[in-house]
Amino acid sequence: MSEMKIVSGNFAAAYGAKLSRVEVVAAYPITPQTEVVEKIAELVSEGEMDSEYIKVESEHSAMAACIAASNAGARAYTASSAHGLALMHELLIWASGARLPVVMTNINRAMGPPWSVWADHHDTLAQKGTGQLQFFCENNQEVLDSVIMAYKICEDEEIMLPAMVVEDAFILSHTKEPVEIYDQELVDEFLPSYDPDYKLDVDQPLGFGSLGMPDWYMDFRYKIAEAMEKAPEKIKKVNKEFEEVFGRDPGGLIEEYKTDGVDVLIVTMGSISSTSKDVIDELREEGHNIGLARLRTFRPFPVEEFRKLTKGVNVVGVMDRSYTFGHGGDAAREIKDALYGHRDVILKDYIVGLGGRDLTPKILKNVMLDAISLQDKGLDKEIEWVDLKINQERWRR
Amino acid sequence: MAKVPEIELMNKGTTACPGCGAAHAMRYMLKALGKKTMINIPACCWAVIPGVYPSRNLDIPLLYTAFETTGASSSGVRAALNAKGIDPEEITVVGFAGDGGTADIGIQALSGCLERGTDTIQIMYDNEAYMNTGIQRSGETPYGAWTTTTPVGSKKAWKKNPKKNMMEIVNAHGSPYAATVSVGHPELMIEKIKKAKEFRGPKFIHIYAPCPTGWRSDPSNTIELCRLAVDSCAFPLYEIENGEYNIYKKPKEKIPVKEYLKLQGRFRHLPAEEVEKIQKNVDREWELLLKKEEFTKKDDGD
Ligand SMILES: Cc1ncc(C[n+]2csc(CCOP(=O)(O)OP(=O)(O)O)c2C)c(N)n1
Ligand code: SF4
Ligand SMILES: [Mg+2]
Numbered sequence: 001m002s003e004m005k006i007v008s009g010n011f012a013a014a015y016g017a018k019l020s021r022v023e024v025v026a027a028y029p030i031t032p033q034t035e036v037v038e039k040i041a042e043l044v045s046e047g048e049m050d051s052e053y054i055k056v057e058s059e060h061s062a063m064a065a066c067i068a069a070s071n072a073g074a075r076a077y078t079a080s081s082a083h084g085l086a087l088m089h090e091l092l093i094w095a096s097g098a099r100l101p102v103v104m105t106n107i108n109r110a111m112g113p114p115w116s117v118w119a120d121h122h123d124t125l126a127q128k129g130t131g132q133l134q135f136f137c138e139n140n141q142e143v144l145d146s147v148i149m150a151y152k153i154c155e156d157e158e159i160m161l162p163a164m165v166v167e168d169a170f171i172l173s174h175t176k177e178p179v180e181i182y183d184q185e186l187v188d189e190f191l192p193s194y195d196p197d198y199k200l201d202v203d204q205p206l207g208f209g210s211l212g213m214p215d216w217y218m219d220f221r222y223k224i225a226e227a228m229e230k231a232p233e234k235i236k237k238v239n240k241e242f243e244e245v246f247g248r249d250p251g252g253l254i255e256e257y258k259t260d261g262v263d264v265l266i267v268t269m270g271s272i273s274s275t276s277k278d279v280i281d282e283l284r285e286e287g288h289n290i291g292l293a294r295l296r297t298f299r300p301f302p303v304e305e306f307r308k309l310t311k312g313v314n315v316v317g318v319m320d321r322s323y324t325f326g327h328g329g330d331a332a333r334e335i336k337d338a339l340y341g342h343r344d345v346i347l348k349d350y351i352v353g354l355g356g357r358d359l360t361p362k363i364l365k366n367v368m369l370d371a372i373s374l375q376d377k378g379l380d381k382e383i384e385w386v387d388l389k390i391n392q393e394r395w396r397r
Numbered sequence: 398m399a400k401v402p403e404i405e406l407m408n409k410g411t412t413a414c415p416g417c418g419a420a421h422a423m424r425y426m427l428k429a430l431g432k433k434t435m436i437n438i439p440a441c442c443w444a445v446i447p448g449v450y451p452s453r454n455l456d457i458p459l460l461y462t463a464f465e466t467t468g469a470s471s472s473g474v475r476a477a478l479n480a481k482g483i484d485p486e487e488i489t490v491v492g493f494a495g496d497g498g499t500a501d502i503g504i505q506a507l508s509g510c511l512e513r514g515t516d517t518i519q520i521m522y523d524n525e526a527y528m529n530t531g532i533q534r535s536g537e538t539p540y541g542a543w544t545t546t547t548p549v550g551s552k553k554a555w556k557k558n559p560k561k562n563m564m565e566i567v568n569a570h571g572s573p574y575a576a577t578v579s580v581g582h583p584e585l586m587i588e589k590i591k592k593a594k595e596f597r598g599p600k601f602i603h604i605y606a607p608c609p610t611g612w613r614s615d616p617s618n619t620i621e622l623c624r625l626a627v628d629s630c631a632f633p634l635y636e637i638e639n640g641e642y643n644i645y646k647k648p649k650e651k652i653p654v655k656e657y658l659k660l661q662g663r664f665r666h667l668p669a670e671e672v673e674k675i676q677k678n679v680d681r682e683w684e685l686l687l688k689k690e691e692f693t694k695k696d697d698g699d
Contacts, residue, residue, distance in 0.1 A: 023480035026473060052476035057509030061469030064462060064506065068437065068473025071460050074480050076473070090463055200458040200474060202433050202488060209461035211449040 002183045009172030010035035012140040012179050013079060013105040013165070016147025018049045019187040020103075023074040023194075026054040026065035028084060031117045032173040033107045036079040051077075059084035063091035063102070070100040071208055073199035075151065078102070081169065082109035082123040089127065095162040096131025096224060098209055101154035101194070102162045103147060108270065108321075109169040110355040118356020119168040121269065121322035125298070125330040131224055133163035133231060134299040136269045138251070140177040143167050145242065145250040152191050153238050159227050168271040168321075169356065182246060190245045231300045251294065253302035258284065259291035259309060264372050266292045267318040269331060272352070272359050276319075279364045288372055295331055303338040310339060316347045317371030319364075323351050328383050346374050349383045363387055366395050401583055402428045408454040413446045416616025418606030418623070420446060421580035422522040423455070423493065426604075429590035430518075432457060434489045435478075437471050439503060440464040441495035442529045442608075443522070465502040467492040468510030471517040485516035489594055492519040496537035497527045500561050511570040511599045518593050518600045521563060524608035532611040536561035539631075541675055543663045544611070555666060559678070567601040568637050575601040576636035581623020585646060589636060605632045613662025625657040630683040635690070642690040654679050 007015070013036050017025065025044075027037045043049035052069075056062045059080050066076035080088060085106050095102050110120035124134060135150065137143045143165060150163040167173055198206060212220060232253055239252040257277050259265060268276045273294040280292045293309055295302070310316060316339075320329025327333060332349030339345060350367050353359045367386055374380070387395045406427035413420040419442055427434065435458045438444055444461055447454050462470040471492040478488055492510070494503055499521035507519055526544050527533040533546040539560045543549055547556040567575045574596040578586035586604070593600040605626060609616040626632035627646060631654055634646040654676045658664040667675075 024473065024476045026469075026476070052480045054472050054476050055513060056469060056472070057505060057512070061466065061472075061506050061509055064466035064469035065473030065476065068460060068462065068470040069477040069480075070473075072435070072474045072477035072481075074477035076477075091466070094463055200435050200460060200477075202435065202458060205432075205456055205458045207447065207453040207455070207459040207461070210447065210453060210459075211445055213449050216450055 002186065003181050004178050005181050006176045007140060007179050008035060008174050008176050009140045009143050009167045010107070010174070011039050012144040013147060013167070014039035014043065015181050016144040017077045018043055019144070019182060019184060020077070020148050020151050020191060021075065021193065022051050022077040024052045024054065024066065024069035024076045025078065026056050026062040026069070026076070027078045027080070028056055028059045028062050030059070030081045030084040032109060032169045033079050033081040033084070033105070035173070036105060059087045060091060063088040063095065066102045067091060067095050067098060067100055070102050071098065071200055073194070073196055075194040076102045077104065079105040081107040082111050085123045085127060086111065089130070092127050092130040092132055092162070099160040099224070100162060101151065101160060103150045103154060104162070104164050105143070105147065106164050106166045107169050107173045108166050116355040117169060119171050119271065119321065120354050120356065121330070124164060124166045125322045125324070127164070128299055128330065131161060132299060133161060134297065135163065135165045136296055136298060137165060137167045137172065138271060138273045138294060140172060141179045141248070142250050143172065144179055144181070145246070145248060148187060148191055149238055149242055149250060153231070153234050155194055156234055157197070158230050159234055161224070161227055161231070166270070171271040186245060190241065228300045232302060232304070235297060251296040253297040254305045254309065255294040255296055256309065257292040257294065259293060262289050262291035262313060263375060264288065264290040264315045264317065265310060265313045266290065266368055266371065267295055267316065267331060267335065268292060269295045269298070269321065272319065272321070272364070275359065275361055276364050279361055279368060282365065283368055290368060290372065301334050301338065306335050306338040307342045310343045310345055313345055315371050315374045316345055317350060317368065318347065319350045319352045319367060321353045323354065346379045348374060348379060348381070351383060351385045352387070357387060363395050401425070401587060404428055404431060406432065406456045408456065410448065410454050411446045412448060413442070414610045414616070416609040416619040418580045418608060418619050419443060419522045419524055421583070422604045422606045425580065425583050425586050426493070426520060426590055427455070427457065429587040430489050430491065430594060433487060434491055435474055436460065436491045436493050437462050437467050437474065439467045439494050439498040440529065441498050442524070443493060443495070445529065464498055466506050467494040467498055467503050468506035468508070468519060471519065472510050472513065472515045475515050475517055485597060490517045492517060494521060495528070496521055496523040496525060497535045500536045500563050508570065511567060511572050511601070514598050516597055516599070518590070518602060520602045520604060522604045522606045524606050524611060526608070526611050528608050528611045540678065541664055541667050541671055543666060549666045563601070563603055564637060568640070570599070572599045572601055573597070573639055574636070575603070577603040577605065577632065577634055579605040579623045579627060579632065579634060581620045582627070582634065582646065585634065611663070613665070614660055618660050622657070622660055625652065625660065628652045629654045629657045629679065631657050631679050633683065633686055635686060641693045641695060642686070644686060644690050
């Protein structure tokens with residue numbers, strides 16, 4: 001029987017791994033991910049989870065061990081955050097190059113210096129080019145659901161890529177919410193065991209990852225690109241299957257919140273989406289024609305969906321909890337990319353909540369009012385940093 | 398002495414240079430371990446020697462890994478096999494890395510692998526420099542050697558640091574078995590690797606593997622260099638079994654180390670006093686090893 005439990009985002013991730021019957025876990029602790037590894041250690045030591053848990057000496061080794069385990073035909077899982085994720089960088093690329101469906105949970109945390117353990121999407125988005133699928137979760141239920149779904153998507157023979165299921169530091173990782181922990185049989189029905197066509201096998205000895213000369217390398221890269229291109233449809237399909245089995249829609253590529261025929265479209269990612277939805281309701285009550293798109297799947301980037309969503313829209317206001325220096329907020333830049341040549345729309349990039357800076361309903365409302373005001377006055381600035389010490393008065397009033 | 402098994406799991410056709418000790422190392426290692434072996438290979442000469450895609454000259458499952466990951470990768474393969482109920486007695490998981498991949502950039506992953514007690518054989522084939530990238534110094538490059546990053550020049554900038562002692566580092570982890578072996582002594586090498594396979598937990602094998610290209614030695618001298626290294630005690634053959642040292646091939650007559658150095662262009666620049674210094678150090682290390690053997694020898698009655 002499925003049961004409701006009040007659990008943190010970290011426990012939800014651990015239960016997601018357990019329900020996915022991961023065979024090998026290799027992970028290294030880092031705030032605010034530690035509870036994931038502790039919970040899995042507990043579940044394994046209590047015999048509730050039947051996994052080999054490798055207590056590696058670094059995140060680099062964690063991903064290396066997961067890659068090797070996956071190459072040997074086992075379902076592998078890891079979890080990390082910020083500096084740990086950055087340390088894995090080489091192997092995040094390795095996992096996609098090797099076409100291995102390793103799934104990880106990353107707790108979105110700011111990168112130092114200055115040291116910070118709080119919510120920020122820079123860590124995850126710095127890895128956006130590594131060939132990982134990236135799912136940004138809004139709540140703890142979605143964290144659990146997404147881990148299970150990620151295996152199903154990634155293990156599909158047309159995809160065979162790794163994925164990151166990400167949740168915001170503390171706001172989800174350490175906040176308890178009711179989460180439905182599904183019946184194992186139900187999950188088994190949805191997610192069959194992992195049985196790859198090619199793996200390390202003494203009876204059929206193969207080599208994995210050998211030197212590829214220039215007359216081969218590019219074609220292998222193209223195959224990854226092809227798989228990524230197929231991923232949006234696969235994600236939608238698996239999302240639907242998930243809904244049929246578990247009665248819940250985790251959000252697919254983009255979750256649309258009151259977007260029908262809106263003049264102003266706000267785009268958010270991760271945990272700020274819930275508060276933002278309340279603010280949207282408030283503004284709609286006040287007579288503004290505004291809606292919200294929650295960007296759930298950052299890789300593959302939902303290009304087509306954004307083109308559709310912005311039809312007839314006057315202003316797109318994007319809230320970015322990350323900033324790529326010398327360029328801008330990641331989501332805003334990529335949406336612009338998607339809309340180029342398709343939509344003539346005002347797009348403003350709001351840099352918000354870096355390093356865990358609090359995003360109160362008031363600040364969010366002021367951001368949205370600013371976006372609304374652009375309809376009349378036109379674009380004042382392409383990128384605006386919100387709630388800095390030098391402009392706090394404006395955003396907090 | 399064990400015979401060299403007939404089985405060939407390394408096929409003809411390699412990209413190794415003539416006289417490559419590392420090529421012998423793989424061949425004998427596979428003869429010792431047989432078909433039921435899975436191997437992890439990081440970036441090193443051996444990432445290229447098997448041939449480029451789609452060719453491959455090894456008849457065992459082969460997993461290439463990132464340069465610094467051999468220990469972790471081996472742990473991952475072992476864990477997957479455990480999860481599938483395949484015991485270490487059934488399949489041997491090997492990490493086969495160069496001296497750089499083992500002793501320098503990969504030492505963290507190796508240490509983690511040993512400390513966790515992973516059931517694997519971690520092999521360092523030691524050609525005493527980063528050869529794949531064109532002969533740069535490593536922690537295993539011996540004192541006095543020329544490499545491209547320890548060029549001699551007018552400031553005499555040959556390597557001024559001693560060779561890192563991996564046997565001691567491994568032993569400090571409490572690993573059940575570690576041995577030095579040499580490709581110039583194939584029967585002994587095979588015997589020790591077979592022996593390693595019988596221990597449960599992490600095992601370590603340090604293979605002495607001359608590199609004519611990097612050592613500036615004649616390819617036909619590879620085996621001769623192995624003999625001279627052992628006979629001069631520059632590279633002693635010994636094993637450590639649960640902390641107990643055993644020098645399994647003592648030279649009948651210790652020859653001067655300069656006999657060994659003079660066949661290698663990488664030591665050509667050394668003045669006599671430097672050779673003397675190296676000799677003193679080799680003598681000291683050898684004495685120390687004899688003492689360790691004496692000290693750790695169990696009484697017969699034990
Ligand atoms: C992270 C990383 N740094 C550097 C390299 C470049 N690199 C490849 S092989 C190698 C040297 C390998 O030396 P060793 O392990 O002694 O093996 P050998 O080539 O001597 O056989 C280096 C520096 C790499 N592949 N990855
Ligand atoms: S460079 Fe040295 S180790 Fe590498 S293949 Fe040539 S001889 Fe062998
Ligand atoms: Mg080397």
